[in-house]
Amino acid sequence: MRKKIAKILELWPVYLLVCVYYVSWFNPDLIIAPMLLLNHHSKLWVVFIVGFVGFLEMLGGYKGWSEIRGLVMEKWLKDKEFVKKLKGEEGAGNFVEGLEIRFTRKYLKFTDNREYYQEPVSKVWLFRNIDKVLKWFVVILKSGGLLMMFAFGLIPIPGFRVVPDVLCGSARWKMGFIALSSGNFLKTVGMVYGWSKIL
Numbered sequence: 001m002r003k004k005i006a007k008i009l010e011l012w013p014v015y016l017l018v019c020v021y022y023v024s025w026f027n028p029d030l031i032i033a034p035m036l037l038l039n040h041h042s043k044l045w046v047v048f049i050v051g052f053v054g055f056l057e058m059l060g061g062y063k064g065w066s067e068i069r070g071l072v073m074e075k076w077l078k079d080k081e082f083v084k085k086l087k088g089e090e091g092a093g094n095f096v097e098g099l100e101i102r103f104t105r106k107y108l109k110f111t112d113n114r115e116y117y118q119e120p121v122s123k124v125w126l127f128r129n130i131d132k133v134l135k136w137f138v139v140i141l142k143s144g145g146l147l148m149m150f151a152f153g154l155i156p157i158p159g160f161r162v163v164p165d166v167l168c169g170s171a172r173w174k175m176g177f178i179a180l181s182s183g184n185f186l187k188t189v190g191m192v193y194g195w196s197k198i199l
Helices: 002-010 012-023 028-038 043-074 080-087 095-110 130-154 162-171 174-198
Strands: none
Touching (some): 002 095, 012 043, 028 174, 043 162, 080 095, 130 174
């Protein structure tokens, strides 16, 4: 029983990401900021609250993806039995193991690592070439460095910071995450002051 509980608790980064992406539906800039401003809170107070909520959301994504990388690369792929299950030579023993295999396959596909298993080739061009597209996206992001991450943080489109956050977390790139968060905070200031003029 303890082993089962330990196995379930081992997946805490997955639970964290599920919570973060569920909470992100209540967009701080588009839902929380106008609600607080309509209730006559001061702009500085709204900037602080919305900026803090936005930062926690991004930090949760960064930490979750960073820890998933640790689980996949430093723990699961070193287990020979798990690799057999990943390749499909053996079946998953239980639901939690099935989740581990599913997340590992998604992660390996994202990082273009086909050493452990092969997926059937898709007939759709984008899915057939998704690894190349993602690889070039990572190259473009990293070539722009911190300035590029800061610029991504400034863009006021909902969900636009998810991919850079995932990349920073998976690469464990702290400076990139700080630049992204700084841009996001400045974007929040602009959104709050913009909402205050509209409302």
